[in-house]
Amino acid sequence: MKETGKRIVNSWNEWDPLKHIIIGVADGCMIPPSEPAMECKIPADSDMKGVWGPRTQDTVDKANAQLDNYAEILRKRGIKVDRPTPIDFSQQVSTPDWENGSMFGCMPPRDVILTVGNEMLEATMSYRCRWFEYLCYRPLLGRYFKEDPGMVWGAAPKPRLTDRTYKAGYLSRIITIEDRLKLTADKDFVTTEVEPLFDAAEVCRCGKDLFVQHGFTANLSGIEWLSRHFPDHRVHAVNFPGDPYPIHIDATFVPLRPGLAINNPGRALPEEQRQIFYDNDWEIIDAAQPAHKEPPPLCYSSVWLSMNCLILDPKTVVVEASEVYQMEQMNKLGLEVIPVPFRDAYAFGGGLHCATTDVYREGSREDYFPNQTHAIPLEDGWKA
Ligand code: NVA
Numbered sequence: 001m002k003e004t005g006k007r008i009v010n011s012w013n014e015w016d017p018l019k020h021i022i023i024g025v026a027d028g029c030m031i032p033p034s035e036p037a038m039e040c041k042i043p044a045d046s047d048m049k050g051v052w053g054p055r056t057q058d059t060v061d062k063a064n065a066q067l068d069n070y071a072e073i074l075r076k077r078g079i080k081v082d083r084p085t086p087i088d089f090s091q092q093v094s095t096p097d098w099e100n101g102s103m104f105g106c107m108p109p110r111d112v113i114l115t116v117g118n119e120m121l122e123a124t125m126s127y128r129c130r131w132f133e134y135l136c137y138r139p140l141l142g143r144y145f146k147e148d149p150g151m152v153w154g155a156a157p158k159p160r161l162t163d164r165t166y167k168a169g170y171l172s173r174i175i176t177i178e179d180r181l182k183l184t185a186d187k188d189f190v191t192t193e194v195e196p197l198f199d200a201a202e203v204c205r206c207g208k209d210l211f212v213q214h215g216f217t218a219n220l221s222g223i224e225w226l227s228r229h230f231p232d233h234r235v236h237a238v239n240f241p242g243d244p245y246p247i248h249i250d251a252t253f254v255p256l257r258p259g260l261a262i263n264n265p266g267r268a269l270p271e272e273q274r275q276i277f278y279d280n281d282w283e284i285i286d287a288a289q290p291a292h293k294e295p296p297p298l299c300y301s302s303v304w305l306s307m308n309c310l311i312l313d314p315k316t317v318v319v320e321a322s323e324v325y326q327m328e329q330m331n332k333l334g335l336e337v338i339p340v341p342f343r344d345a346y347a348f349g350g351g352l353h354c355a356t357t358d359v360y361r362e363g364s365r366e367d368y369f370p371n372q373t374h375a376i377p378l379e380d381g382w383k384a
Contacts (some may be wrong), residue, residue: 008148009359011115013205015257016363017313020080022109022140023071024355026063027086027350029055029105031267031298032129036166040174040190041245041300048298054090055298055348058119062344064112067355070318070340072100077312082359084109084136093132097162100128106136106280108349111135111248114200116210116230117365120144121154123200126191126217128161130199144359148336156225158194166190177244185213185241191219193382198222201248201354206255207366210235213253215246220382227378233371236276236376240267250353251304254287257314258368263286264304275374282368292343293320299347301354308351312338319354 008020032038033052042048045136071081089103104127106112112133114121120141122134134155159165170190176178182188191197198218203226204211210230213221214237227235242253243266253269255261261277263269265286269277277284290306301308306326310318319327321339330337342352349355 006147007118007150007360008144009115009118009120009151010363011205011358011361012117012363012365013207013361013368014255015311015314016361018079018311018358018361020082020358020360021074022082022084022113022357022359023067023074024107024109024349025083025086026060026067026105026107027344028089029060029063029107029348030089030102030129031055032104032127033101035100036163037127037190037216039171043245047203048300051298054140059298059344059347063348066340066342066345067107070342070352070355071293073318073338073340074312079312080359082140085139087132087135089213093128095131095160096127097160097311100131102129103132104129105344105348106133108201108354109137110250110354111199111201111349113141113357114203115358116205116233118148118150119152119154120359121156121200121229124156124159124197124222125160126161126197126199131158131161134323152231156198156229157196159197164169164194165192167192167375179356180244181242184239184246186242187214187239189214189216189219189246191216193219193221193384196225198226199248200357201250204253204255206248207368208233209369211238211249211253212236213246214239215243217247220379222292224378224382232365234372234375235378236273237378238269238273238376240264243267245302248354249307250301251308251351253308254309254353256311256330256335258366259283260285262305262307262329271372273376276369276372276376279371279373280369288325290326291324296343296346300348301350305346305351305354306349308353310356320352336374
């Protein structure tokens with residue numbers, strides 16, 4: 001890495017002191033039309049089933065008010081906040097392989113941009129409606145690239161997302177929730193292995209170790225690609241039986257500081273995958289119950305956005321303001337909690353962690369898992 005000039009991009013984990021972040025915006029956000037992978041994400045009884053088109057201006061305004069307030073709270077704490085540039089998400093998009101009736105939005109940067117050290121990597125993404133979302137971040141990434149001579153601007157190979165990328169008839173195998181749970185526990189997900197796929201929000205960064213959820217939006221080829229792209233890291237594929245919609249790791253498994261992680265109690269990390277944590281004196285505890293029984297209307301996510309927190313430093317965490325049990329648990333764990341109201345933004349793509357992506361945290365790449373006796377092996381099922 002070139003050492004001269006200003007350093008803008010640096011973030012190795014989820015907890016080091018935060019100095020610079022991107023927070024998404026809700027402008028123009030769409031409920032995208034049905035497409036192969038999207039269908040699997042929406043529960044049969046969801047209010048989103050069969051609905052598509054622009055979200056109402058009233059809901060966009062409310063979401064933006066909470067996003068702006070969140071940005072202001074972080075700025076007041078001395079954290080620099082940048083915002084993406086929305087494009088017209090309502091337009092029909094196409095590649096030589098497919099057409100889609102609209103795009104999605106740019107509220108959750110965590111899904112799209114993965115920061116690892118001095119690199120900001122544009123993820124492949126796994127839905128057609130999100131294929132072009134990286135464009136919203138190009139003005140920022142282009143600026144960081146110009147101003148920081150050490151910044152590495154990465155882009156994973158754009159997937160073709162033809163019908164071969166998705167398992168034909170996957171949905172027809174699901175009648176009951178038990179069918180779903182059996183499929184996901186067997187690691188039988190909607191995507192095939194014809195090309196690497198990953199959403200950035202499947203990656204949990206713990207210094208030298210990256211834990212990546214194998215699920216609906218990251219396949220084994222994508223995880224293999226990440227392990228070759230980051231040769232100085234150890235990449236581990238993890239999965240969470242019990243989750244009927246395994247999408248994005250950050251409402252399932254969240255490290256709070258070195259040695260401590262919270263895990264969604266309904267989606268426990270399997271015993272053999274926990275061993276690497278125990279071998280390195282990490283504690284994994286059940287996350288507190290959510291305060292709500294239902295997500296807000298027209299929301300893709302579960303009530304477990306309660307644990308989708310943003311850590312400002314190992315002693316300070318931002319939690320959604322109505323999540324009283326999660327706040328209480330954080331307090332008991334010795335963390336100062338900053339409550340931020342955010343439920344009006346949930347439907348636009350997730351919680352407080354989803355709505356951000358790191359640009360700069362203090363610190364460097366540390367080894368929090370020196371004992372690799374029970375390293376989780378990468379599977380090679382993707383080669384077939
Ligand atoms: N699939 C996750 C979303 C994580 C941000 C959930 O709704 O629990």
